Amino acid sequence: MYSEILERIRSRYPRKGRPLEREIARIQTVRNIIIDKTSFIRDLVRLLDNLHPFYWRLIEIEYDRRRIHEAISCISKSRKLVSSFWEKYRILLLASETPRELRRTSEEARGRMLSTIKRCSRGLELLRSLVVFLQHLPSINPSIPTIIIAGPPSTGKSTLVRQVSTGKPEVAPYPFTTKNIHIGHIVSGDRRIQVIDTPGLLDRSPDEMNPIERRAVAALTELEGAILYLVDPTPTAYMGLDDQYRLFIKIHRYTRSKRHYLGINKVDTAPSDLIARAEEKARDMVERGLAEGYYKLSAINAGDARRVIQDIITKTIPPALQGRP
Numbered sequence: 001m002y003s004e005i006l007e008r009i010r011s012r013y014p015r016k017g018r019p020l021e022r023e024i025a026r027i028q029t030v031r032n033i034i035i036d037k038t039s040f041i042r043d044l045v046r047l048l049d050n051l052h053p054f055y056w057r058l059i060e061i062e063y064d065r066r067r068i069h070e071a072i073s074c075i076s077k078s079r080k081l082v083s084s085f086w087e088k089y090r091i092l093l094l095a096s097e098t099p100r101e102l103r104r105t106s107e108e109a110r111g112r113m114l115s116t117i118k119r120c121s122r123g124l125e126l127l128r129s130l131v132v133f134l135q136h137l138p139s140i141n142p143s144i145p146t147i148i149i150a151g152p153p154s155t156g157k158s159t160l161v162r163q164v165s166t167g168k169p170e171v172a173p174y175p176f177t178t179k180n181i182h183i184g185h186i187v188s189g190d191r192r193i194q195v196i197d198t199p200g201l202l203d204r205s206p207d208e209m210n211p212i213e214r215r216a217v218a219a220l221t222e223l224e225g226a227i228l229y230l231v232d233p234t235p236t237a238y239m240g241l242d243d244q245y246r247l248f249i250k251i252h253r254y255t256r257s258k259r260h261y262l263g264i265n266k267v268d269t270a271p272s273d274l275i276a277r278a279e280e281k282a283r284d285m286v287e288r289g290l291a292e293g294y295y296k297l298s299a300i301n302a303g304d305a306r307r308v309i310q311d312i313i314t315k316t317i318p319p320a321l322q323g324r325p
Contacts, residue, residue, distance in 0.1 A: 001037070001121070001124035001125055001128055002117065002118055002120075002121035002124060004037065005033055005034060005037050005114075005117060006114070008033050008037070009029060009030055009033050012029055012033070013026060013029060014026055014029060019099055019102055019103075020093065020094070020096075020102060023093055023102055023103065023105075023106035024090060024093055024094075026106055026110060027085075027086060027089055027090065027093070027106055027109045027110055027113070028086065028090075030082075030109075030110050030113045030114065031082050031083065031085070031086040031113060034078070034079070034082050034113060034114075034117050035079060035082060035083065038075050038078070038079055038117070038124070040127075040131065041072060041075050041076060041079070041127070044072070044127060044130070044131060045072060045076075047134070048068075048072075052140075052142050052222070053222045054140065054142065054218055054219065054222035054223050055134075055137060057214075057217075057218035057221075057222050058137060058181075058215060058218055059130070059133070059134075061211045061214045061215060061218070062133060062211065063126070063130060063133075067123075067126060068126065068127070068130065070123065071120065071122070071123025071124070071126045071127050072123075072127070074119060074120040074123045075117075075120045075123055075124065075127070077116075078116040078117045078119070078120050081112075081113075081116045082113045082116060082117070085109055085112050085113050085116075086109075086113075088109075089105060089106070089108070089109035092105050092109075093105055093106060093109075138181045138182065138183045138196075139183065140181075140183055140194065140196070140223065141194065142223065142224065144192060144193065144194050145193045145194065145225065145313075145316075145317040146193070146194040146195075146196060146223055146224060146225030146226075147193065147194070147195050147196070147225055147226050147227075147228060147309060147312055147313070147316075148196045148198060148219055148220060148223060148225050148226070148227045148228070148258075149161055149195065149196065149197050149198060149228050149230065150198050150201065150216065150219075150220055150227055150228070150229050150230070150251065151200065151201070151229050151230035151231065151232075151244070151247075151248075152200050152201060152232070152237075152238055152239045152243075152244055152247060153200030153201075153238045153239075154200065154232060154237070154238045155200070155230035155231060155232040155237075155238075155244075155265055156230055156232065156265040156266060156299040156300075157197050157198065157200070157230055158182070158197050159299040159300055159305075160197075160228075160230065160263075160265070160299040160305050160308075160309075161182065161184050161195050161196075161197040162184075163299060163300075163301075163302045163305035163306065164184070164186060164195060164302075164305050164306050164309045165184025165185055165186050165195040181196060181197070181198060181199075181215055181216075181218075181219055182196070182197040183195070183196050183197070184196075184197070186309065186313075191313075193313055193317065194225070195309065196219055196223065196225075198215070198216035198219050198220065199212045199213060199215055199216045200212075200213075200216070200238070201213050201216050201217070201247060201251070217254075220251060220254070220255050220258075221254055221255060224258075225258065225316075226258060226259045226260070226261065226312055226316040226317075227251070227255060227258050227259070227260050227261065228261045228262075228263050228308070228309075228312060229248050229251065229260065229261070229262055229263065229291075230263045230265045230299075231244050231245070231248075231262060231263065231264050231265065231278055231282070232244065232265060232266055232270075233264055233265075233266065233267070233270040233271075233274040233275050233277070233278040234266050234269055234270045234271075234274065235270075235271065235274065241274070241277060241278055241281060245281045245285065248260075248262070248285065248290070248291075249285075249290060252290050259292055259315075259316050260290060260291045260292060261291060261292055261293055261294065261295065261312055262282045262285060262286075262291045262293075262294035262295070263294070263295045263297055263299075263308060264278045264279060264282060264294060264295065264296045264297070265297055265298065265299050266298060266299070267296045267297060267298055268298040268300070268301070269298075275296070279294070279296065282294035292315070293315075295307075295308045295311070
């Protein structure tokens with residue numbers, strides 16, 4: 001981005017006119033271009049100051065928060081210095097007594113202005129990358145009632161979200177298809193509810209999680225709403241039933257304040273003995289107070305999927321909140 005500033009200055013450099021007018025115009029050009037190219041910093045600071053913790057969690061997966069603040073500080077100071085130099089050197093140019101003094105003063109002014117922003121060149125690139133990253137974040141409204149779909153890879157989370165909402169996450173017959181947070185809305189009459197599809201989780205500590213898994217954890221911990229944890233009882237499941245329920249217990253530990261439901265998915269293809277075993281474990285979770293209830297469903301069946309989500313909405317979202325924009 002610093003190179004872009006230099007290129008724009010070169011392309012707009014005043015080359016004609018009386019010496020005094022020309023040199024004043026040159027330092028004004030440098031000042032104006034630096035201020036213009038860094039003007040995004042004001043909007044970015046306001047945005048970050050009011051950002052929901054969920055978004056900060058997503059940012060910190062990709063960026064060092066300390067470096068973001070250092071970059072903002074550097075550029076903010078540079079903008080103030082550049083404007084100060086413009087005021088100072090404009091007066092000095094007017095007081096110059098010889099053409100040589102005029103040129104030397106102008107060169108010093110331009111050099112100092114460019115030096116201040118050059119020191120922030122890495123920060124400029126970092127923040128420009130951050131702005132692009134923010135533009136691609138899911139548009140989640142923390143004030144709208146939310147249902148978060150979670151679970152191991154390939155349990156049918158994306159399929160369920162596609163069936164019940166406006167969200168259209170990618171669905172494929174292999175694990176780890178979902179790499180980001182996807183959001184859909186359910187609209188029925190004056191009711192509007194968010195349904196969030198999260199990437200698949202594995203049974204490992206936060207320190208061992210990759211960025212994809214940490215995005216799922218960010219949604220589970222920072223967003224308010226009910227959690228529907230999907231279980232896959234088929235023989236080809238990515239994780240065995242014991243591991244899937246063990247993962248559910250771990251998730252419950254850092255989401256205790258939320259209401260949890262279990263969904264035993266793929267009952268249309270799973271063997272009856274594995275469905276029975278999954279159901280037995282689900283009952284145990286309910287009896288232990290870890291889940292408020294469980295459902296058997298086939299997410300590829302729209303009726304099944306909608307029945308489950310509608311029941312969770314009825315149980316967890318007061319009617320007064322269901323239509324809140």
